[in-house]
């Protein structure tokens with residue numbers, strides 16, 4: 001297999017999680033007796049450009065055949081994040097009625113609705129029909145396609161170049177990252193700005209966040225790598241911020257390489273940090289598998305100990321992260337009998353691979369588990385607060401990543 005950025009042969013394995021079904025392929029009861037599709041879940045890294053990427057496998061398109069769609073507006077904290085971002089860019093780039101804003105992967109309009117409210121012309125690009133329809137209901141124009149050079153050129157022909165192009169949590173999900181980045185360049189006005197948010201590979205490695213790995217997530221990115229992808233198409237990163245979303249993300253600011261914008265010292269600072277951490281050296285990548293296995297083994301050990309001593313454990317949060325760790329660890333309903341989730345769309349379904357049933361959080365009060373394992377550790381504080389009544393019967397909250405801990 002060749003690197004998706006520099007096309008050199010990939011030989012170094014960063015992480016091998018075995019085989020797993022797509023993380024969003026939740027099962028209905030009548031599907032439990034039919035075979036599931038498993039795909040290899042393996043990450044490779046090239047030791048020059050340092051792009052960490054999923055291994056190619058056959059039938060990748062079947063991954064996206066699932067009718068499950070994630071609606072961004074479900075998460076209150078994400079809506080708040082979007083609003084804060086809007087206020088910041090409106091001010092920083094003096095956006096007004098004359099401006100033009102494009103968001104790639106605009107989902108259900110969770111972000112662009114802020115621009116519409118202030119009469120700033122905008123366009124969403126979103127291939128998922130159900131979320132695109134929700135955005136259109138909010139008055140946001142949407143093109144229902146995947147973004148790349150071809151689409152960008154079409155926009156330019158229609159005179160639709162942007163002052164601001166936004167990509168929140170889409171960059172890591174793009175199979176052809178070079179084509180996507182060239183598209184950004186093509187659709188950008190001469191002094192326009194691109195902002196992209198993506199999980200920071202350095203935080204993933206530091207906090208052993210191997211459970212953020214899943215098939216639909218093609219690339220795991222450092223600033224070093226994104227910098228080189230941007231340069232290769234004639235774009236320049238002129239500023240960068242660290243965010244605490246998704247276990248630690250970066251927000252990069254891009255412009256044309258001949259733009260008048262001055263490059264902030266933040267860019268060099270984070271590039272230096274990555275160098276010091278060892279992101280430009282194979283050792284850090286080679287050690288990761290063993291660190292992930294240690295976390296997995298501690299969780300399995302914990303569940304077996306509770307089983308032997310007759311204590312009950314429930315899980316909370318039927319998120320993609322949960323599926324990755326449960327399938328890697330081979331955990332089934334004998335060790336973890338149910339997962340609670342507040343999303344009605346998931347309730348009464350089963351986790352892919354592990355077949356653990358997903359129930360409403362109401363069952364916690366009836367079953368009074370002794371431990372509640374929070375699978376999406378990134379929202380652990382919210383979960384503990386929301387279900388603090390479980391402490392009344394002596395329940396303890398547990399997270400497994402970066403190490404097994406009672407919180």
Ligand SMILES: [Zn+2]
Nearest residue numbers: 003006046049
């Ligand atoms: Zn490469």
